[in-house]
Each structure stands twice: as C-alpha cells, then as structure tokens.
Amino acid sequence: MAEEAAIVTATSDSSLLLGRAGCPVWLNPERFLISDFNADACVADLRRYVPLATLQNELSNYLATLKTKLVEVINEDYADYVGLSGRLANVEGSVVRMRKPLLELRDKLHAVQEAVRSELNSLNQGLRKRKEVATQRAQLELILEVSHVAAKVDKLLEELAASDKTTSTATAAPTSGVAAAMDINGSGSGPSDAELLAQCRLLERVAAEVSRLAFLANKGKDLAFVRSLEPRITAHRAALRGRLSTALALALTPAPAADGNSASPSPGPRSTTAALHALHAAADLGEAATAEAVVRSVVVAPLVERQVGEHKMQGHTSVPVGGAGSGSTSGNALSALLSGILVAIRAQLGPLLDASLAPGSALRSIDLLSNAVLDEVQGALAAAMPGVFSPGVPPAFHANYLATLAWLRQLEGMCATRGSVERLRASAAYASLMRRWNTSVYFSLLYQEIAGELEDALSSDKLEPAAGTSGSGAGLFATLAPPQLAPTAALLRCLRRAVSSDVVLPLLTDRFLRLALQLAQRYATWVSAATTARREAAAAAAAGAVAGGGTAPVAGAVTPPTAQGAGSGGAGSPGSGGGAGPSGSAAWAPTLPADELFAVVSDTLVAREALLGPVTAAFLELLPPTSTPSHPAANDTDAALNGDGGAVAESAVDAATTAVRGALAEAAAAVQASGHGLAAVVTEEVVERCAAAVRQLKGITATYRVTSKAPPTRASHYVFGVLMPLRQLLDAEPVKRLNPALRQELVTLPVAESVCARYAALAEELLVSVRKTESSLKRLKKAKGGPGGEEEPAAGLSDSDKITLQLHLDVEELVVQLRQLMMPPDTAPEALLPSLRRLKEVVAPAPRDAAISGAAGGGGGLL
Template identity: 30%
Template structure:
C-alpha cells in the first residue's frame, strides 16, 4: 500500500489563509520561461497597477520558493549526483584519439599557410619591380619629352630674327632675310602674310612649348639630366622673353591687333603677364603721362602748374581713349583667355600714380582741405572712367582688388581731412558760443522764409555749421557717418549751451559758471530771440535740412536711411524740448520784476495800524504796477514780432499764475500777522482794563483795524483781477487768486468774486 501524500505544511500564521506557494492572479511565473521575456517591459507593465513594494515582495517570495525547490531536487537525487564521477571511465584515451586528427589538420594548415606567404612575397616583389620599372619608364619618357621640347624650342627660336633692330626695318627686308635663313619655315610670309603677325604666331607657339617645358621640369626636379640642361633652358627662356618683348612693342607701335593678340596669348601661356603690363606702361603710357604731368628735369623746364589734378585727368582720359583703348579692347575680348591681364591697374593707373607722386606730391596733402577734396573727387571720377572700360562686374571687381588700386586710394588720407574739417566747423560754433552775451544779427535772410529768419549770431553759426557738414565742397560720402556724427554733436553742443546757461541763471551763481554769463546778464526780451531761433532751427533741421541729407545718402540701404532720419529728428526734438525751460526762465524774470511792486503791499499795515483812518474806498497805487512788466513784455516789439500766439498765451498763463501765487503768499502773510497782532493787543488791553477795575469792550477797535486791512486788500485784488481781465486772463480760473480772495474776505462776511 502506498504511503499517503502528506498534506502541505502550514504554519500558524497561514493556517486560515492560502498556501505559501499561492500567487496573486497578476503574477504569472510561467512568463519567465518564454524566449522573448523582457524584464524591464514586464516590470514597467506591472507597475501601472501594482505598487513597487508589493511587486518586490512577490518576486522575493518566488525566488525563495525556487531555491527551496532546487534543494529538494538535489536531496532527492543525491545518490546519483555523487556516483556521477565513477561512471566517467577511460576519458583520457578518448581525448588522445580525438587529438591525433586535430594535430594532423593543424600541420597541414601551417604548411599551406607557408606556401601562401611565399607566393604573396613573390607577388609583392614582382609588383614592386613592375612599379619601379613603370616609374623609371615615366621618368625616362619625361626626360625624353623634356629633351625634345628643349630641342624644339631652340629650333623655333632660331627661326626668329637674330637682330632686334630688324623688327623695325620693315616687312620687306625681314621677308628677304628670313626667306634666306629659314627657307620654307616662313612660307606664309612669301604668300603675303604680315611678317609681324607670323612672328607673333611663332612666339605664341614657342611660349606654348615653354609652358610644356615648365610642366616637365616641375615633375622632374633634382634630376642630373635636367640640371645639365638648365643652361639651355634659361638661354631659351631669355631669348623668348627678349623676342616676345620686341614683337609686342613693335605691335604696339604699329597697332597690329593680330600681332598684339598673339603676343598676349604667348605671355599668358608662360604666365608672365607682368612683363606685358610693364612694357605697355613704359613704352606707351609713360611718355603720354610724362607730357601731361612732367616730373624730374623736364618738370623744372616746363615749370609747375600747381597741384590741381582735374585738368590733368581730362587730358589723361583723352590719351587713354586715343592711344590705349585699342589694347584694352583686345585684352577684354570675350572668350580670348586674356582676362589675366589688367592694363588698367598695372599699366595706366600705376603710371598715373607714379607721375602724381613725383610731379605733384602736394595733390595728396590734406593740409589744404578745399584743394584736397577737389583732387580727391577728380580722382574718383577718373577711376570711374577707367572702370567704364571694364566689360563686366567681375572685371570691375578685379580692377578694384589690384594692389595698385589700393595704393592709389591709400594716398588720400581722409581721416586727416575730416579732422581738419571737424576743427574748422566745430571751432566756428564753439567761438560763437563762448561769447559772454547774446549777439543779435541783422536779418539778412528775411526774404527767405521763417526757417532762415534767425536773430542770434550763435543760432546762425549753428545752422551754417550744420549745412557745412553736407556742402558739396566739404562732404565726402565715404565719411558720411563721421559728418552725421559731427552734425549731431553740433546740435548737442548748442542744446547743452542753452541748457547750462538757463540752469546757471536759475541758480544765480555767475562766478562758478564760466561760459554762462550770457544767460545771467540777459533780459527777458533776449530770450524771445532764443525761443524764435529754437523754433526756426527745429523746423529747418526736421525739414529741408533732413530732406537734403537723405537725398545725399539716397544710395544707402533703407535701414540706414531710417536710422539717419531718426537721429537727426531726435536732434531737432532736443531743441524743441528746451522751449518750456526758456519760457520758465522768462516767467521767473517777469515775476521777479513784479515782486518789486508786490512788496509795497506791506505798507498797508503801517497805514491802518493804530490810526483812525476810515475804511478804504479805492485800491492802492502799487496794484497798477504789478502786471506792468508782463504787459510791457507781451506788447513789446520783440514779442510781437517773434513770438507766436500760442507761445505768448503760454507765457501769459505761466507768468500770471506765478505772480498770483506770490501775491497770495504776501497777502496771506500780511493778514495773518495783522490778525495775530490785533489779538495780542486785545489781550493786553483787556488785562489793563481788568486791573483798573473797568469794563469796556475793545474788540470793536481790533476788528476795525483788521477789517480796514482786509478791505484794502480786497480793493487791491479786485483791481488786480480787472488788470488780469484786460490782459485776457480770467482771474477766477487761477487757483491762487481764489485762495487770495478767500484770504482777504472775512469768514463772517463772505463775498463772491467780482471786479
């Protein structure tokens, strides 16, 4: 009978729960045995609905159960596990039997490898020998080609005229001579072909061969064969250069276009463009320029014609068009391959620059700005004329990139020129602003509109200085940014001059404000000129002046023009911003004058204190003088002529408001003092009466004195209100006047404002 299967063990803690090996429904150990199991994706999937601690606990529990199962398996089959080693018999013999074929296979492989290595070495040696043989053959072929080319060049050179003078003896003599020397080599001459053209064609052919020879030499350097042929090569090269030079010069003298074309192609072939450019400069250009701008002994004989270049450039342009244009047209011919030459820069411009430096060095001196600018602009026109010969933009760019072009432009020291102009323009304004007083000028521009109708020398100087920056005989467009900055600095200098002067006048300390004496000593009528000039300057700067500047800079990008417009407009705005400050200065001066009459109201107290005068019935005499300075100012010639109605209204409102404020301060102080004095006297009298045993009412007298003073002040401010109305100001609209009226009318007897 088989033993019954024991029931699963349960501890006290799990007696009423599931067995220990029970797992939740979401935990499936069978998934661990699948081939595509991925632990990370498994854990990330479970963590969406299972807490991490719970998952870890379940995995540890499963690990413990696996370890327990493994131990049970080992214990169950332990006897078989121990007897495993006794069943492995004759293992060493089996190893020996398996090793023998492996050793034999390895020996065969090593033998095969050795034979392959030997064949590889032999193959490499053969390839090396083949490569060396090919290299030697290439060198040999190169040397042979070099030898053939040298021989060919020497043979072709022998066909050239042996005496350079023969080039100018005419075609007939040369045809006879070369027909005898060269036989059929000049068959084309015998057929009537121009000898010069034939020689140029031959030179072009030689140049082509020389180009090949240079290529061969470059690839066969440091070879004894080449070194032995070096003298022959140099001799051939010198002969070619000399012959080519004579042929080119002869072609230039006779204006033989075909010969010149062939010679230029020959120069281009041997990469010797500088020789052609130099020959053209010395043989054609130099004699022409020497006649126009003489230098050296010839210049002393002819005498100096000054440093002006405009007339010289005119003659040079004519000579270029007459004597140089034919060569320029040949060199600029399309698809000719002659674009490597730059006769404009390296022949014409180079000779012109040299002639000016030697014959008229003062033309480049900025010490005389007017002459310097005239020569500079003439030079720019000359360069533009030269660029007119260029057939394309790329040719113009190439011309401007030449070293001679840059050297020519460097001769014009624009920085020094601007410094001199800066000092000239800025010093004129600075001298005018250093005057200790405002200097009126006679209105010479009265018929030219209000924008030119300036009244002060300082303002006229500013406008002239601003215009000088953009005059045709001052401005250089390449320095436009500097002149723009100078214009803004001039506006800023004028604004600072006004602002600092007005501030110094307000402070009133003349000793520590050097340069501001004009503002401290100026009368209100002088500031009318300032207001008028500020308006005129701002209108001009933001109007015709700005339009003129933008027109001069019209070639600049739109973004740059917008910045220029903003900066100049800001300068005009800075002038307009000073007008309120000037108006306040005028108002302060008028208030100060009116204050002299206002202070007379203090005499009202002395008039009615301790007297038996009756109540006043008319205003005080000082009232008529309070607004007299303001009225005289507004009705004066300057204000009437130069101030706008808007400005006069602003001045009127500002001045009357400040004067009324001052009137209120003095009147309220007077009333307060009178009331306090009367109150003190009343206490004294009452005390005396009590000590004397008498009783009387003394308050009537006190009230009477205060009432007299207030009545007088009321009559005065009524007259003051009528004077304000005569000027066009509603007194009741001024807060200080209402306060003044309330102050002089007693609280027990309020009176509405009336005049």
C-alpha cells in the same frame, strides 16, 4: 515613471522578505531597494525624526531579521541542492561525446583559414608587383613625355630662330622690348604684319609647350632625368621671355600714319591679333609681370606723358591759387585730363583690356587695368603734377579728389565681374593712389576754419546783431527765419559749410557729422554760460542788497527798445579778474535787458530747426545709397554685384540713417534746452518784479483795522500793477517773434504760475495772522466782561472777513488780467495754473460774507 516602477518592484520584493509590521512607522524598508539609494541622504533624512542611537538599534534589528529570513530561504531548497549530484549521472561521458564533433569542426576551420590566408598573401604580392610595374610604367611614360615635350620645345625654338634669320630685323634676338619698339619706328626695318602675326602665334605655341614642360617637370621633380632638364627648361624660359617682350612690343607699337607723318600715330596698335597671341603666350608662360611692364612702357607711359604735356601746355598749373572758383577750375581740368587719358587708352588698348577683363578669360592672370594703366597714371600725376594731391587749397583738393573718384568709377565700369572690381580695389596701384590724398590734413584745415569762425563769433564780449548781408539764411537755410544775432548767423554759416557737398568728402562724412555736432554743442555751451552768468549776477546783486539792508535790484530790467541796443551789452572785458563779474563770452549777459535776452532764445529755436531740418536732410543725402564698400570709390557697379548682400546693405543704411537722425536730434535738444534755460532765468527776474507788487497786499490789514471801512466792492489798486512786468516783456519785439504757443509756454505760464504761488503764500500767511489776532482780541474782551467781540450792526462783517473779501476781489481781477494774456484769448487760466486754483481756495470768502458784500452800497478801492 521609472522611479515609480522601481518603487513598486521594490515594494513587492520587500514584501517577500519582511513585512512592514516589524518596522517602525518612520522606517520604510522599501527605500533600500531603490536603484539610486543613498545611505548618507537616508540617514540625514531619518535623523530629523529619531535620534541616531534609536536609528542604529532599529537598523541592527532589521539586519538580524534579514539574516534570519535568508537562512530560512536557503533551507527551503537545501534538500534539492544536496540531491543534485545524485541525479546528474554519467556527466563526463556526455561531455566527451559532445566535445569530439566540436574538435573535428575546429580542425576543418583551421585548414580553411590557412588556405584562405595563403591565397590572400599571393594576391597581395601580385597587386604589389602590378603597382610597382604601373608606377615604373608611369614614370617611364612621364620621362618619355618630358623628353618628347623638351625635344618639341627645342624644335619650336629652332623654327623660331630660323624665322628670325629670315626677317629683316636689325637684331636677331633683342632682349629689350622697348628698344625694339623704338627701332621699328626708326630707321630699321622690322618684320611685316604677317610675319609678326606668325611669330606671335609661334611664340604662343612655344609658351604652351614650355608651360606643359614645366608642369611635367614639377610632376616628376623626384626623378634624376627630370632634374637634369631643369637648367635646360630655365634657359628655354629665359630665351622665350626676351623674344616674347620683343614681339609684344612690336605688336603694340603704333604703325606709322598713312601720310608718312610719324608725329601722328595711328589710333590703335600695329597688330591687335598679334598682341593677343603674345599676351596668351605670357599668360601660359606665367610672365604676367613682364607683359604688364611691356604694355605700360610701350603704350601707357608715352600716352600719359603726351596727355600730361598737352595739359600743361594749355596753361593748367598743378598748384591752383586759392579761391572758390579755383577749386572747380582745377577739378574740371583734372577731370578733363583723366578722361582724355582714359579715352586714349581705350583707343589703344580697348580689345586687350576687354579680353583680360572678360569672364573666364585665359588672360585673367594679367591685370593690365591695375598694373599698367592705373599704376602709370598715378605715378605720372605724382611726378609731373604733385600739386594735385596737396590739401593746401581745400576747394581744389576737394574737386581733384572727386574727379579722381569719378575716374576710378569709370575704370570699375570697365570690369565685367565683381572679382575684377575687387581685384582692382585691392591692387597696390589703387592703394598707392588713395594714399596720396591726405584727407586728414584737408579735414584739419577745414576744421580750423569752420570752428575758428564760430569761436571768434562766440568769444566776443558784446552781443552784436546779425548783419543783413551775412548770407546765413540763403541756400540751405532759406526756409528758416533769419537769425537776429551775429553768433547764430555764424553758426548757420559754419553748419552750411560742414554739410556742403562742395566741402564734404565721402570718406570724411562721419568726421564732418562730428564737427556739426561739436558746433551745435559749442553754441549750446555759449548760451548756457550766459544763463549761468545772468543767474550768478542776480544772486550777487541780491546778496549785496541784503547785506546793505536795501532792496535787491532786478538784473536786466525790461527797458524800452531805444534804451540799449543788442550790441551794447558788454560790461566786462575778456580776461578781467577779481571776480567782480563775468568776463569773456558771457560778459554781455548780466547787463543786457531782459527782453533783449529773448533774441538769444529765439535764435536757439532757429538753430534747433536748422539741425532737425536742413542739416539732417543734407547729411542723409551724403550717406551712400548702398552698403559702404572697402573704399569710397564705390560706384553703381556694387549695386549690380551685391547679390544676396542687398538685404544686409539696406539694413546697414537704415542703421546709419537712424544714427545720424538720433545724433542730430540730441544736439538740437541740447540747443533747445540751453535756450529754455536762459528763458527761465529771465522769467525768474520778471517774477521777482511782479512779486514786489504782490507784497503790497500787507497794507490791506491796516486799512480795515484802522479806518473801519465798509466791506469792499472792487479790487485794490496794486493788483493792476502785478502783471505789468509780464505785459512789458510780452510786448517786447524779440518776444513777439516767438510762436504764440511757445511764448505762452516759455513766458506767460511760468511767470503766472510762480506769481500765483507767491500770491497764495502771502495771502494765506496774512489771513492766518489776521484770524489769530482777531481770535485773541475776542478772548481778551470776553475775559474783561465786554460784549464778546460782537460787530457793529452797520458793518455786519468782522475785519478778517473784510480782508478775506478784499483779497477775493483782488484775485478775481488778477484772473481777468491773466485771461487777457492767455493764448487763445479768453482761455480759463485755472485749467493751466494749479497755483491759481490754490490761490482762489485760500481767499475764498464765506457765503454769508459774499452776500453782505453784495448788499453793501458803500466802500471803494483800497490802496
């Protein structure tokens, strides 16, 4: 719109300067007035219509015209311009009269500006002085407050020292809290509970004042007076730290039992209230590490040492003997030990832990759960029971690992906020405990066991049947058909171990999934190797037969079940060289009967169903119900703490589920494809045997040309043997175990399709040859002046028509036999076999031939 408006304006302006009559059609002066006019673009556009010389001339003429118009426009108002000075009289006087009031106004404004500036300067100076005074006053108040707080701290410390002198403690100011705790249970007489409570309250008050003093000192660290107090503050903190450790140790030390037996301490600390005051004092003073160390040394360490000692006295060893039951026993023992430790700790430190873990607690800076409890427990286990963390016995390692995770979940259950859980998981003690579990070595040992078992089963040069007590169909795979072969039974056993909850650790779920996929792929490779060996052996036999001028034998012909067992197929030894035949894991493939090879095909279907069904379901159960946390010790606390992350967690779980299903489905498809490939090799062998019978149709030509027989009325004898190899294969026991629909898909339809295709090719070749020969004979007779190849009245048909009719009857009999083999019975084979429809088209007789054949009473079966 803006461009159109500019063009309109330019048009109106140009019409005033120059009309379009003076310019050529291709030159539009209006485009010169457009705001974004580009001379280069204009010249490049116009040179497409006229030469540059013509364009230059026209532009020069237009320029001259514009100059002329400009002169005319100037001359139109020249008289007014010349008379302008005459009409402007007394201009200078008017200027003087207008300037005088303006100058007066400027002088007044300058005076006002100077007055305002002077007032502003005085105000700023006053504000600066006031600010300096305020700063000095604040510093003076800070110094007074620091001095007052320091004097108050000195007074409180004097009161604390005076209270120490009045007590009957053995030492006035001990520096070791552990020594004081041991002394209170010894011969020395410590302070009473009331004195201890008063002392801890006083310590909390002093700690608050020292913390306040440290805050004020940090605030006034640039003042000389405050800097002079730093050594004094440091001394106060050191003195208070020692007294605090002593008081906290005395408060946490269990009081003697009521019966006077020191061997049975009371279930709780001496004074929980005094201990809480001491912890608050430590938090105010910033001595969280000191308080955690005292709690750990006074309460947790003796408790854990006593529990571990009792555990060892009960006969539990740190290194269990291998065995299926040893892992469960070791896990139960460790679980009982950890549970006992946690129960004892809650009895001793329950109120203190609850106070430190409460939301918004003043003790949130003290992490007793991580730095006192967890750190001591993991250190004690590593020192007293190192075998707990050893992966040398995988069942025991698995049970101990799960027991530890369950104990960690109990610790996380004591946390009241998500921040507490995250702090526990991020602690150094948590990380140290989890580093002690060498899960990589655990997985490597199991990988060698599981993969080694399958590899041993697949590396045999003989194909052994599955043992009745193999156990592969129990438990996880109870709903599947039992495997027929030992390698498949080994695969199912390995898969069951790879997905068992007694083997898989939460942290290693992805590795065990990869192991299951590798097992399935190794099995598929084994079947594919057998397929390749079978095909290469057949090709070598065919090549040798052709070179020797004989008939190529068909490898692995179908034999009766008693001729050769499934375990007697090994024809070569592993590692045999020379290229004479396959060796190793595929040595059994070339010599095994074709029907028994379908036991392998049947087992691939069992393996596929196992991967898609029980294995997939087992891995989905192993996935966490929510998003995976930072460590596998995740618990139900996450569900309550996820908040807005619930949707993200669900999407992550859905993505993981989809990935697991997809990976296992690909592995199952690979196993199924390998089985179908082996079935295809077997069907190719059956097709070759069927094709050998089909080639007998070449004898039909000699039959009718030599004997001049009557038109045929029934099928040839060779037709009844065409599908005999297929019938024998379908009657074999391994093939009968297949699902009827699958049996038709893998065996019946491929063989029938290939046989019909070869039948159609041979029949078409035969009929083309016969018709060419008959046409040549007719032309030869006609050239000799004969009757022109007329047939005898009794026959009514030529030899080619009889041969065509005979082939038609043979194909009809073949269709009858195929209909008997189809599932469901009496299914029209033409609908499923395109080559059969082609075969019927090739051998279809003319209507006249069919009528003559029906009228003829003689003839019989051929061949």
